[in-house]
Amino acid sequence: MTKTLIFGHKSPDTDTICSALVYADLKNALGVDAKPARLGEVNAETQFALDHFGAEAPEYVERVDDEIDNVILVDHNEFQQSVDNISDVRITEVIDHHKVSNFETKEPLYFRAEPVGCTATILNKIFKENEVIVSKENAGLMLSAIISDSLLLKSPTCTAEDREAAHELAEIAGVDLETYGLEMLKAGADLSDQTALDLVTMDAKEFTMGDANVQIAQVNAVDTNQVYASQDSIEKEIEKLINDKNLDLFLFVVTDILENDSDVLAMGQAKDNVEKAFDVKLDDRNRALLKGVVSRKKQIVTNLSEQF
Amino acid sequence: MTKTLIFGHKSPDTDTICSALVYADLKNALGVDAKPARLGEVNAETQFALDHFGAEAPEYVERVDDEIDNVILVDHNEFQQSVDNISDVRITEVIDHHKVSNFETKEPLYFRAEPVGCTATILNKIFKENEVIVSKENAGLMLSAIISDSLLLKSPTCTAEDREAAHELAEIAGVDLETYGLEMLKAGADLSDQTALDLVTMDAKEFTMGDANVQIAQVNAVDTNQVYASQDSIEKEIEKLINDKNLDLFLFVVTDILENDSDVLAMGQAKDNVEKAFDVKLDDRNRALLKGVVSRKKQIVTNLSEQF
Ligand SMILES: [Mn+2]
Ligand SMILES: [Mn+2]
Numbered sequence: 001m002t003k004t005l006i007f008g009h010k011s012p013d014t015d016t017i018c019s020a021l022v023y024a025d026l027k028n029a030l031g032v033d034a035k036p037a038r039l040g041e042v043n044a045e046t047q048f049a050l051d052h053f054g055a056e057a058p059e060y061v062e063r064v065d066d067e068i069d070n071v072i073l074v075d076h077n078e079f080q081q082s083v084d085n086i087s088d089v090r091i092t093e094v095i096d097h098h099k100v101s102n103f104e105t106k107e108p109l110y111f112r113a114e115p116v117g118c119t120a121t122i123l124n125k126i127f128k129e130n131e132v133i134v135s136k137e138n139a140g141l142m143l144s145a146i147i148s149d150s151l152l153l154k155s156p157t158c159t160a161e162d163r164e165a166a167h168e169l170a171e172i173a174g175v176d177l178e179t180y181g182l183e184m185l186k187a188g189a190d191l192s193d194q195t196a197l198d199l200v201t202m203d204a205k206e207f208t209m210g211d212a213n214v215q216i217a218q219v220n221a222v223d224t225n226q227v228y229a230s231q232d233s234i235e236k237e238i239e240k241l242i243n244d245k246n247l248d249l250f251l252f253v254v255t256d257i258l259e260n261d262s263d264v265l266a267m268g269q270a271k272d273n274v275e276k277a278f279d280v281k282l283d284d285r286n287r288a289l290l291k292g293v294v295s296r297k298k299q300i301v302t303n304l305s306e307q308f
Numbered sequence: 309m310t311k312t313l314i315f316g317h318k319s320p321d322t323d324t325i326c327s328a329l330v331y332a333d334l335k336n337a338l339g340v341d342a343k344p345a346r347l348g349e350v351n352a353e354t355q356f357a358l359d360h361f362g363a364e365a366p367e368y369v370e371r372v373d374d375e376i377d378n379v380i381l382v383d384h385n386e387f388q389q390s391v392d393n394i395s396d397v398r399i400t401e402v403i404d405h406h407k408v409s410n411f412e413t414k415e416p417l418y419f420r421a422e423p424v425g426c427t428a429t430i431l432n433k434i435f436k437e438n439e440v441i442v443s444k445e446n447a448g449l450m451l452s453a454i455i456s457d458s459l460l461l462k463s464p465t466c467t468a469e470d471r472e473a474a475h476e477l478a479e480i481a482g483v484d485l486e487t488y489g490l491e492m493l494k495a496g497a498d499l500s501d502q503t504a505l506d507l508v509t510m511d512a513k514e515f516t517m518g519d520a521n522v523q524i525a526q527v528n529a530v531d532t533n534q535v536y537a538s539q540d541s542i543e544k545e546i547e548k549l550i551n552d553k554n555l556d557l558f559l560f561v562v563t564d565i566l567e568n569d570s571d572v573l574a575m576g577q578a579k580d581n582v583e584k585a586f587d588v589k590l591d592d593r594n595r596a597l598l599k600g601v602v603s604r605k606k607q608i609v610t611n612l613s614e615q616f
Contacts (some may be wrong), residue, residue, distance in 0.1 A: 090315075099417070102412070104408070104409040108405055108407050108422075110423060111420070112421075114418055115415075
């Protein structure tokens with residue numbers, strides 16, 4: 001039988017992990033031999049969601065094995081965010097909500113990207129289109145993904161479709177949206193156990209902007225000052241990454257989930273572009289407060305890309 | 309109001325023209341100010357379909373004007389097949405059934421590619437999803453697109469979904485599928501008025517394979533020998549194109565719509581790859597018969613890509 005592997009991006013977030021789990025389950029219900037996978041560590045927020053709904057994290061894979069015939073990408077399409085040997089495998093589907101870039105196939109495929117706030121919102125539609133019942137566990141996982149990507153429906157990336165799906169799924173999952181949502185976000189924002197290296201790599205994505213290599217890492221926090229208490233160690237880790245990966249810019253984004261602002265740290269030779277993109281001045285520690293900015297995709301990547 | 313322009317690929321075929329017309333009509337029904345356009349001459353087959361169902365060809369555009377806010381691509385996604393200033397415009401949607409390559413956006417979009425035989429088959433589904441009634445004219449145009457792309461449902465690219473859509477649409481359009489289909493294909497296969505330049509450009513697509521520039525032109529014919537009666541002139545035109553566009557390979561494909569074979573002519577420094585890809589020997593006039601090969605996308609591009 002044809003074996004299909006389903007996974008999201010590197011430095012997995014809650015949408016990536018939950019969408020891989022849920023879509024594999026849906027594919028199984030449709031008679032496809034599909035298995036979820038992950039390309040990195042499960043973060044504290046995602047672990048909280050998995051525990052709450054009694055789900056297990058998918059298996060970690062370093063590369064796609066020979067016994068796999070097809071892969072399905074969820075929550076990403078850019079090859080640099082995917083598994084290392086992505087160019088050598090047959091991609092049969094993509095379900096995503098990001099811009100399309102650095103992606104190509106040799107053959108036609110099912111590629112479904114929609115400008116919504118979360119992959120799970122699209123998956124919820126696919127359940128309906130295929131008339132498959134959403135289990136309590138799957139509803140909880142999809143709900144967690146939407147809460148995570150939309151910062152409890154507050155991000156500018158959140159659409160009416162995401163909101164509607166979230167309310168519907170909260171009902172099936174049997175939780176109160178606000179209460180569960182804040183609990184989950186706080187679990188992710190508890191950074192006390194994280195090393196400086198964890199902080200700059202736990203949710204980091206690479207982008208090619210113009211000719212420049214840009215990495216943007218984001219963490220959610222209840223108290224941004226607490227994160228920057230270890231700014232010296234954070235800077236050392238970022239310097240290493242800039243050298244190792246030949247980055248032109250590393251932007252470290254600490255998002256305050258209660259205030260819905262971001263306190264960012266910019267390093268690398270192209271850091272001036274951050275000042276131009278957001279019309280701010282970096283202070284003497286290379287930091288700036290971006291008022292009302294919470295979305296990497298819609299507010300940071302879009303503005304920053306234009307400067308390169 | 310936001311103005312949206314909808315168009316298919318250069319060297320337009322029946323799917324490209326009809327899908328632009330039909331999707332613009334559907335968008336208008338949904339309250340979007342959308343206008344269809346074309347990037348090249350309407351061929352004889354498409355003209356037959358337009359005349360038969362009382363439709364007018366969309367307006368020709370050379371480039372996307374400043375007054376247009378958004379563009380929607382149908383039946384293609386690769387930038388080299390699109391309008392010249394495609395990199396400078398905002399693409400909000402893609403509806404396509406080809407491999408994805410050389411495509412990128414700065415922002416999330418609605419990108420819907422499905423591995424079916426024709427864009428119109430996807431459009432027929434979008435009508436249903438939006439609960440918009442398909443008019444007789446739109447049914448006729450979508451039917452014509454499916455017949456064209458599937459060579460009257462005989463191409464290996466034709467899926468069960470295409471077949472089902474074709475039968476359903478023939479019913480609404482009030483035509484007999486086989487009779488109308490053969491008439492339309494023959495109208496396109498009447499090449500008596502075409503110059504050698506017409507033949508090599510009327511349905512030509514460029515591809516990047518590895519580092520190589522490859523152009524593949526396809527014409528349908530009832531009698532392939534009649535087309536090659538002017539092989540000398542055809543070769544001269546191809547030589548010019550190879551020099552002008554710096555092509556590594558030009559493959560001219562004459563598809564016999566009654567026999568469902570293709571008689572191809574290969575020119576350019578990489579022509580050996582054609583022999584390898586199809587396990588044939590080019591004769592002393594650089595021609596070979598590819599038995600059972602009718603689909604550029606599924607049978608030619610796929611096999612050829614692997615050689616580069
Ligand atoms: Mn996501
Ligand atoms: Mn087509």
